[in-house]
Amino acid sequence: MSIALLVTVGGLTAVGLYLITARSLSRIVFGFSLLGHAAVLSLLTAGGPPGEAPIADQSSPDEIANPIPQALALTAIVISFGLTLFLLALARRQQALSGDDQVEDDLEDRRIAAEDAADGLEEVTE
């Protein structure tokens, strides 16, 4: 297992996780792209040592790389591609509705914040 790949996976995961904690949906999209790359790379790493391209009739079974993680990785890439597009569409819609692409507060959070503000006001008047 290559150290370089492992470090790359770790770095991508760290940066990806940092980005998805952001408020702006466009940063979150980048975060998920990086996390997706990390997941795909770790799938490839899990497949064992590198080898020749696994093409039938052209390379011998002893020398080829494990094709199963590659098949899984391809499927995962296609899925994450579609989801990135959906997230971007959502960000675009949010921008059309509110002028930016910030993730807004949960309804419950806002209700509690409003109640707190009202309580604070009462204390001041008392």
Added chain:
Amino acid sequence: MSALVTITIIVPLLAAGLGIVLRNGNPIIRDAATLTGLVAAAAASLGILWSVQADGTQVIRVGGWSPELGIVLVADLFAALVLPVALVIIVIVQLFALGQRRTAWAANPALSGPLLGVLTAGVSMAMLTGDLFTLFVSFELILVSSYVLLTHQGRRGQVRSGMTYVVMNLLASTLFLLGLAFVYAAAGTINMALLAERIPQLDDGVRIGIGAWFFVVFGTKAAVFPLFSWLPDSYPTAPTTITAVFAGLLTKIGIYSMIRFHTLMGMDELGPIMLIAAGITMIIGALGALAQSDVKRILSFHVISQIGYMLMGLALFSAAGIAGSILFVVHHMPVKTVLFLVGGLIENEEGTSSLDRSGGLARRRPLVALLFAIPALSLAGLPPFSGFVAKLSVIRAGIEAAETPIVIAALVAGALTLLSMTKIWLGVFWGRDVDGSSPIPTAPAARRTMEGATALAIVGSLIISLFAGTLFDLSTEAADDLRDPAAYIGPVLDLDQTAAEGVGS
């Protein structure tokens, strides 16, 4: 047999494609096409239950590949028991949607029909698949259609809560993919039967690490404490029919996968942690419901609370507990769906689902009150409804395992659930009419379809209470199979059987 399994997955997808092609055509032909696909899938799933019950676990190797390389579909008793309930519910909801489509709140039927088809295919695949990667793909199939169903009207609240929903679930999916890489690195396969042989031989640290990782992945999908925050905000913003499907099915797919994975891999050591999560989930959900003043939000918190019970049964890792969980899933799906459909009826009559702005509905529409009362009492766990049997079996398993704290938590959460149901009853059905309630104008035919679909689902849940004894026996049998991995591994790896069942080979 292989034809039946194929129908549950392929036909709804084909119907969805047809629905999209016909989206601008005659709405009757379009709706008939999607509905036929859903009905065919539901009928096929009943056939699967029939044949699995008669002949035992059935395995299909898609394309004739060996389990190490290809996809296997496995219909064991657990899958065969849960799948028909899920698919029949989707049919009922689609009927309700066809009645509701002329009202302003309704989902766009040109979109929701085909998307429900995709969701159905995902649900069938998630329950029947025999390998983890296909489970991942079917989760994505379900989630992608749910993302679009939740946000397709593009209202402000939907986009706001849709973001949380999508981001949380996308994170869980990414963790799933990373988990797959770990499993493949550790065991060299993603086929569940092979994993069930290989994972118990791993180091304890690696084995429990994998179990805990997948507990987080499936726990996020199932809205287990503390990973539930995305649920109560997003569900109430969607159109009624969409919420009904989500509340009835989506979280249950998470619990289903958890039961499947953690029993098969023998993760008994995770029991205590799961038990704590289960207890907090039920109490937090019930308390959250009590604090709300909107029908749909109260019901959304109940979803969380009930997930606690299903997790509790699994966490005991005893045959009785798992049987209780299975029975609870089977009972919960129709009841929860009906409650949300009634929520839609209330919204239709009052123009709102807020408790403060409605009242006196029992006088004006006694039928709606009756349609609410039955599933509400069932959800709270009162006899003679299905909820009582389900709760009884879970709690009895808890007493057998001498886990007193969780039993107390379950009873307290049950009482709190009843209390919040009373709150809906007082707010919506009793009391005076509220000035300025503005019923959404509905044609009598549309109303009859909506009420008829709701009543149909209630009849379904009453049938479950009537046949509770049979279902309990089936659940116990399914749980015994789950406790014994050999019952799953044997048929999957058995070569002679596969030669006869291979599809397309």
